[in-house]
Amino acid sequence: MRNKEPRIIPSSLVSVVDDDESVRESLPDLLREFGFTARSFSSAEEFLASEYVGQTNCLILDVGMPGMSGPELQRELKLRGQHIPIVFITANRDEAVRPRVLAQGAAACLFKPFSDTALLEALNSALRHD
Amino acid sequence: MCVQQEQTSGEVKRLERCLNDLVSVLALPAMWSGSQPSQIVHILLDALLGMLYLDLVYARFADPAGGAPIEVLKIAPSAKSMVPDEIHKRINEWFGDDPQKWPSRLRGSIEEEDISIVSQRCGLNGEVGLIVSGSTRADFPGQTEALLLSVAANEAVIGLHEARLLLEQKRVAGELDRRVAQRTAELAAVNDELRKEIAERNRAEAALLENEMNSRLILHSIPGLVCTMSPAGEVDRFNPQILEYFGKTPEDLKGWATSDAVHPDDLPRVVAAFTHSITTGTPYDIEHRCRRADGVYRWFQVRALPVRDTADRITGWYVLLTDIDDRKRAEVAIRASERNLNQIINAIPTLAWSARPDGSAEFFNQHYLDYVGLSAEQAKDWGWTVAVHPDDLNDLIAMLRRMIATDQAAECEGRLRRFDWEYRWFLFRINPLRDESGKTFKWYGIKTDIDDRKRAEERLRRSQAFIAESQRLARLGGFSWRVESGQITWTDQLYCIFEFEPGGLVTLERIGSRVHPEDIPLLGDMIERAQRAAGDLDYEHRLLMPNQSVKYLHLVAHGTQDQDGQLEYIGAVQDVTERRLAEEALTQARSDLSHVTRVTSLGVLTASIAHEVNQPLSGIITNASTCLRMLAADPPNVEGARETAKRTIRDANRASELVTRLRALFSKRESTTEPVDLNEAAQEVIALSLSELQRNRVILRAEFADDLPEVTGDRVQLQQVILNLLKNASDAMSAVNDRPRQLQIRTERGQDDQVRLSVRDAGVGLDPQVMDRLFQPFYTTKNDGMGIGLSVSRSIIERHHGRLCAEPNDGPGATFSFSIPPRQGGASDAE
Numbered sequence: 001m002r003n004k005e006p007r008i009i010p011s012s013l014v015s016v017v018d019d020d021e022s023v024r025e026s027l028p029d030l031l032r033e034f035g036f037t038a039r040s041f042s043s044a045e046e047f048l049a050s051e052y053v054g055q056t057n058c059l060i061l062d063v064g065m066p067g068m069s070g071p072e073l074q075r076e077l078k079l080r081g082q083h084i085p086i087v088f089i090t091a092n093r094d095e096a097v098r099p100r101v102l103a104q105g106a107a108a109c110l111f112k113p114f115s116d117t118a119l120l121e122a123l124n125s126a127l128r129h130d
Numbered sequence: 131m132c133v134q135q136e137q138t139s140g141e142v143k144r145l146e147r148c149l150n151d152l153v154s155v156l157a158l159p160a161m162w163s164g165s166q167p168s169q170i171v172h173i174l175l176d177a178l179l180g181m182l183y184l185d186l187v188y189a190r191f192a193d194p195a196g197g198a199p200i201e202v203l204k205i206a207p208s209a210k211s212m213v214p215d216e217i218h219k220r221i222n223e224w225f226g227d228d229p230q231k232w233p234s235r236l237r238g239s240i241e242e243e244d245i246s247i248v249s250q251r252c253g254l255n256g257e258v259g260l261i262v263s264g265s266t267r268a269d270f271p272g273q274t275e276a277l278l279l280s281v282a283a284n285e286a287v288i289g290l291h292e293a294r295l296l297l298e299q300k301r302v303a304g305e306l307d308r309r310v311a312q313r314t315a316e317l318a319a320v321n322d323e324l325r326k327e328i329a330e331r332n333r334a335e336a337a338l339l340e341n342e343m344n345s346r347l348i349l350h351s352i353p354g355l356v357c358t359m360s361p362a363g364e365v366d367r368f369n370p371q372i373l374e375y376f377g378k379t380p381e382d383l384k385g386w387a388t389s390d391a392v393h394p395d396d397l398p399r400v401v402a403a404f405t406h407s408i409t410t411g412t413p414y415d416i417e418h419r420c421r422r423a424d425g426v427y428r429w430f431q432v433r434a435l436p437v438r439d440t441a442d443r444i445t446g447w448y449v450l451l452t453d454i455d456d457r458k459r460a461e462v463a464i465r466a467s468e469r470n471l472n473q474i475i476n477a478i479p480t481l482a483w484s485a486r487p488d489g490s491a492e493f494f495n496q497h498y499l500d501y502v503g504l505s506a507e508q509a510k511d512w513g514w515t516v517a518v519h520p521d522d523l524n525d526l527i528a529m530l531r532r533m534i535a536t537d538q539a540a541e542c543e544g545r546l547r548r549f550d551w552e553y554r555w556f557l558f559r560i561n562p563l564r565d566e567s568g569k570t571f572k573w574y575g576i577k578t579d580i581d582d583r584k585r586a587e588e589r590l591r592r593s594q595a596f597i598a599e600s601q602r603l604a605r606l607g608g609f610s611w612r613v614e615s616g617q618i619t620w621t622d623q624l625y626c627i628f629e630f631e632p633g634g635l636v637t638l639e640r641i642g643s644r645v646h647p648e649d650i651p652l653l654g655d656m657i658e659r660a661q662r663a664a665g666d667l668d669y670e671h672r673l674l675m676p677n678q679s680v681k682y683l684h685l686v687a688h689g690t691q692d693q694d695g696q697l698e699y700i701g702a703v704q705d706v707t708e709r710r711l712a713e714e715a716l717t718q719a720r721s722d723l724s725h726v727t728r729v730t731s732l733g734v735l736t737a738s739i740a741h742e743v744n745q746p747l748s749g750i751i752t753n754a755s756t757c758l759r760m761l762a763a764d765p766p767n768v769e770g771a772r773e774t775a776k777r778t779i780r781d782a783n784r785a786s787e788l789v790t791r792l793r794a795l796f797s798k799r800e801s802t803t804e805p806v807d808l809n810e811a812a813q814e815v816i817a818l819s820l821s822e823l824q825r826n827r828v829i830l831r832a833e834f835a836d837d838l839p840e841v842t843g844d845r846v847q848l849q850q851v852i853l854n855l856l857k858n859a860s861d862a863m864s865a866v867n868d869r870p871r872q873l874q875i876r877t878e879r880g881q882d883d884q885v886r887l888s889v890r891d892a893g894v895g896l897d898p899q900v901m902d903r904l905f906q907p908f909y910t911t912k913n914d915g916m917g918i919g920l921s922v923s924r925s926i927i928e929r930h931h932g933r934l935c936a937e938p939n940d941g942p943g944a945t946f947s948f949s950i951p952p953r954q955g956g957a958s959d960a961e
Contacts, residue, residue: 113747
């Protein structure tokens with residue numbers, strides 16, 4: 001694990017919450033390539049139950065998931081006073097989703113499939129606001 | 131000598147003068163010849179006075195006729211002082227009545243004037259008269275003067291005598307004349323009297339004659355039978371007519387009272403009346419029958435008037451017999467007719483009455499009175515109105531007023547109370563009876579019991595009102611249409627639907643004026659079909675009202691032929707605008723909904739496909755990006771890269787599997803194979819879509835080949851294709867408003883025994899540019915099209931080894947058709 005991105009603060013924890021396995025497999029590798037520390041969770045509940053909620057510097061969150069959805073988790077975190085910057089990702093090209101989640105304070109919302117540069121920009125933006 | 135000469139000369143002059151005077155005196159008779167005695171005296175005295183230079187001269191002559199003597203006194207102008215009365219007085223003193231005592235001369239004085247007076251007796255003894263001459267000269271009279279006086283006196287006597295003779299002659303002649311004249315006058319008077327008498331007599335005779343002639347003439351020319359009777363009543367004179375009528379001689383006729391001249395039934399009455407008149411002298415007037423010569427009795431009016439003289443005595447009777455048989459018969463007939471009429475009027479089962487010009491009643495038939503239970507007395511004038519229902523009385527009075535005001539027949543309906551106090555409806559009808567001048571002098575009325583009719587009417591009215599109300603509520607109008615005559619009858623509601631004035635003439639043209647221009651072809655089609663043969667019509671079309679609003683009508687009609695072979699349609703037209711609008715709204719809603727559903731489900735599908743596909747895509751990209759980054763690292767993380775590349779391949783496989791799964795999802799149905807009759811299949815489709823086509827105002831014509839072979843295939847799939855083609859054709863004409871939306875579906879045997887079905891529209895047609903893309907999936911020219919219909923259709927047809935093709939028409943629109951091979955051995959199977 002090597003840090004090759006000088007802009008990235010090393011050891012920043014980016015947590016990925018997505019029910020899709022391929023995302024959970026692929027995205028942490030790319031995040032690590034970016035220089036982040038990455039953790040993945042298959043559901044919102046799993047993330048909330050984990051010890052990483054407080055440590056997570058940025059959350060990559062799938063919108064549509066069985067059980068608690070992405071936006072519900074966003075609300076829950078806000079309720080718990082966990083102001084974690086969130087980058088939403090979704091496979092549904094529902095244009096209504098993006099403004100809704102952005103209004104709720106999300107840093108960005110990406111439609112799957114997205115490019116690595118788009119993801120990096122979103123993460124940078126999210127962490128800068130943090 | 132000289133004196134002597136002078137004396138001689140004076141003497142001569144006196145003598146000459148004397149001679150002249152004598153001549154003058156002797157000439158006097160020539161002067162007075164034929165004169166009156168008084169004129170003679172005057173002439174004489176004037177001559178003496180002048181000749182003898184007298185102061186006065188007086189003459190007095192006895193009137194031979196014994197009248198007053200002629201006395202004349204003349205005084206010379208020189209002796210003016212002498213007053214005639216005085217002179218007369220003196221002369222009368224001197225010369226009294228006795229001529230014997232008259233002095234021949236004297237000297238006296240008058241008015242103190244001395245005067246010499248000479249008297250001259252006339253006649254032997256002065257019986258003729260006296261001439262007295264006076265002169266103031268003392269020597270008067272001289273010798274010659276005395277001579278002259280004497281001659282003059284003689285002349286006077288002769289003259290007077292002649293005059294007297296003349297007078298006498300005249301007197302005698304006059305007397306004679308007078309007597310002759312008197313006698314003549316007397317004769318003339320007598321003559322005149324006689325003439326007058328003759329004339330009078332002539333005149334009287336003529337008058338008598340004329341009178342008689344007139345009488346006879348009158349008698350003979352009177353258009354009646356005339357005779358005269360003596361005061362005793364004996365018939366004495368006849369005109370020819372009477373003899374001719376009776377065919378009897380005057381002798382026979384005189385015995386009328388004992389003959390058959392008068393009808394035996396009338397005879398006693400006649401004799402009684404006759405006897406009464408003759409005895410009392412009162413005019414006689416009786417009607418009875420007289421026997422004509424041919425034995426027929428005819429009615430006569432016989433009148434006799436007494437003729438009276440100046441003393442008021444009856445001198446005879448004039449009798450006039452007037453033939454009144456016709457009148458009598460007419461009267462009898464009229465009486466019979468009146469009796470009959472009365473019976474009829476009283477018997478007819480209607481209430482009859484009559485009124486005066488002011489409308490007040492004067493007569494009611496018995497039936498009327500019986501009906502209302504009033505007496506004629508109670509009903510007369512306005513009494514009958516008590517039987518009129520109070521609610522109807524105003525109408526009735528208004529009707530009567532109107533009737534009188536307009537002088538025209540009038541009628542109204544009202545309830546009339548029966549004797550048992552039940553009210554029934556009557557028709558009051560009243561007509562004027564006019565005289566020759568057209569003036570109404572009576573009103574005749576009848577009141578007809580229309581209660582049953584009225585109640586039936588009421589029932590009918592209610593029933594009609596019910597129907598009308600139902601029709602109104604249902605917006606349903608009825609009609610009948612006799613095709614040949616074009617006679618169309620509508621119910622009120624239909625007028626209402628078309629917004630025509632109720633009752634107006636209805637023609638196809640008029641209907642056409644309301645029909646929506648786009649539906650005119652539909653109407654034409656309907657009319658054409660209706661005219662072809664009696665059948666049932668079931669059409670929907672629109673009206674375009676003058677206010678540009680649109681009405682939807684549903685017409686159903688049943689056609690029949692009557693006995694004359696006349697085609698007649700009876701049907702109903704319902705205004706289904708609201709329903710149609712609701713349906714359209716519903717259809718639109720459904721269409722919107724289906725669109726939304728389709729879009730939504732498609733969206734959901736798309737989203738789900740996208741989601742399913744995006745997940746592995748997302749993994750592929752992320753892995754590929756990671757892989758590239760690992761390889762780009764220094765040193766390259768080859769192991770990591772290999773791992774991510776493997777994951778990329780795995781994700782791509784996942785995506786491919788997904789697509790395979792989706793395809794399987796979309797092609798679940800298995801196709802079946804069976805023999806299919808395309809005609810039947812097409813008819814089923816038409817039946818299913820007819821209402822939709824009509825709603826889109828598409829006129830469908832189907833032409834199915836009779837000898838069409840069956841095909842082998844999936845019936846439902848083929849019907850989907852047909853439905854699709856019809857739908858497309860209909861949709862292609864949805865914007866067509868300038869021509870009939872005609873759709874023709876036909877089946878036929880095509881080339882190589884192929885079975886061909888074609889659908890020809892009159893729609894927007896085909897753009898050559900897009901011909902080759904028509905059958906591509908997702909290609910559509912329609913806003914709401916998915917663009918899969920023709921694509922799917924072509925797949926289906928190709929699966930049936932057939933061919934689907936499209937071609938533009940010569941005119942507007944396009945024709946889509948498919949051809950399928952016939953069922954192998956189908957014909958032999960069928961046999």
